[in-house]
Amino acid sequence: MYKLVIFDWDGTLMDSGARIVSAMQTAARRANLPVPTDDAVKDIIGISLLPAMQILFGKLPAQQQDLLFESYKQEYVEKDKTPTPMFNGAGDLLDRLSGQGTLLAVATGKARRGLNRVWQETNTGHYFQASRCGDEAESKPSSDMLVQLLNELNVEASQAVMIGDTVYDMQMAQNLNMDRIAVSHGVHSVERLAGHAPRAIVDSLAELQRLLCRG
Known part of the structure; x- marks a missing residue:
């Protein structure tokens, strides 16, 4: 855990x-x-x-x-009216992790205003204890976002895991020797993600929940 x-x-x-x-x-x-x-x-x-x-x-x-x-x-x-839904299982995953006392954070290339907007639209901001955005840190694949989050939450890299769909997510965690798990439903291929030695590559957030949650 x-x-x-x-x-x-x-x-x-x-x-x-x-x-x-x-x-x-x-x-x-x-x-x-x-x-x-x-x-x-x-x-x-x-x-x-x-x-x-x-x-x-x-x-x-x-x-x-x-x-x-x-x-x-x-x-x-x-x-642009292209739909941007949360992936299936996102709410259940955040509920379960939060309920078992896991600290949650976001590291995103979105600007702060953009993250705050989607948090409000999806009513998910309350799940996260910290976040870093593209206008607050060096861009991925720099590890700056992760270093800032670890320092803010007083957590060691060995106690954390990065979840992402791109090689940039994998690279920035790899630079810190932080565990990382890739999701295959995003924009980068499984083959590219596998090149950065993730602990696992999952095909759904339900599968990720089984890995991260107790019981």
Whole structure:
């Protein structure tokens, strides 16, 4: 049993990959940039927004970068109607972990405002004792988010596990020699995830619950 379970958000607890892809492609059109493929956008999910855009589009003039940045946020939050449900079993998993006294945290590339918004929409924020967002720490795969969370909660890396759907989640935990468990229902392939030696790769949150919860 772990003292602390740290979750990624997009692609791990929330099925938001399709909206991220759609919003990024629309933002590219609005900024008169080449439209990235679905796979190219999926590959940067998990990284903080600015470095993700630099990977997709290279170094842009400041005005064009600002237009892209604002267009993406507007599309994702206000205009794009692609559903972003919680994955099946997310509520039960959080209930069980919280009920057995496990500390819960989030490490996400989303901005603070975005995480607070989805917490309010899904009524899940109360489960988490701490969180770090893309505008509060170095971007994944840096371990900065995890180090900050461990320090805040006074937990050793050996007492924690990182749960995520991308190689960036796996890498940042691997850098600290922290246990990590990958979920296969997100944006990166099982083959890529397996390359970072997770303790397990699960196909559902129900399977993850069986691994992490007593009884």
